[in-house]
Amino acid sequence: MTILHIETSTKNCSVSISRNGKMLCLCEEYDQNYGHSEKLHQFVNWALEGAEISLKELDAVCVSKGPGSYTGLRIGVSAAKGFCFGLDIPLISLNSLEILGQTQIDKGFDLIIPMIDARRMEVYTASFDDNGKMISDIEAKVLDETSFQELADKKTAFVGDAVEKSKPVLNLPHAEFIEGIHPSAKQMIALAEKKFIQKEFEDVAYFEPFYLKEFIAGIKKS
The missing domain is CATH 3.30.420.40 (ATPase, nucleotide binding domain)
Known part of the structure; x- marks a missing residue:
């Protein structure tokens, strides 16, 4: 193929x-x-x-x-x-997010958390195990100091273009923040x-992107 x-x-x-x-x-x-x-x-x-x-x-x-x-x-x-x-x-x-998570599989992490920037302090994210299997729903998550505290004792890899802004906010002692990965x-x-x-194909005529959030147009800055 x-x-x-x-x-x-x-x-x-x-x-x-x-x-x-x-x-x-x-x-x-x-x-x-x-x-x-x-x-x-x-x-x-x-x-x-x-x-x-x-x-x-x-x-x-x-x-x-x-x-x-x-x-x-x-x-x-x-x-x-x-x-x-x-x-x-x-x-x-x-x-x-699954594509992004593939960059960290089989590296000994308990969890892989890919994060794509959704502007301000919001990210698109989900959780994956060390084999790259999704184990949580995809969500648009607003980050603050309480985010992901349930994972404080887990060896977790955070990866994606939202890592740079999330690193100063998240207080997770066993986490690794892997920058520069897209x-x-x-x-x-x-x-x-x-x-x-497995012949898992889309209907070409009706297939649309998975935006997760509705698009809101902004005013272009001069």
């Missing part, structure tokens, strides 16, 4: 191509300005060239469905659906392969 993977839930615009569980090429860039609309299709083209395959060789497209950036998710899902419609191939979706298309491969084998 040959799968195109698209991850745009954060400021990291990431594309990979895999064949039978092996990554053939990865193109990604972290952009503070969310330049996904300009870069995504170029990254897809570069990934295809790097993998030395054509679009017609793809068996499926896998996309990060969220939660995360409203604009980033909309761009990634729209592109994925376009490829699936045009090529008549199935669509696979993955949770962006959801990446390279972490999608094993998860997507499993869903492909």
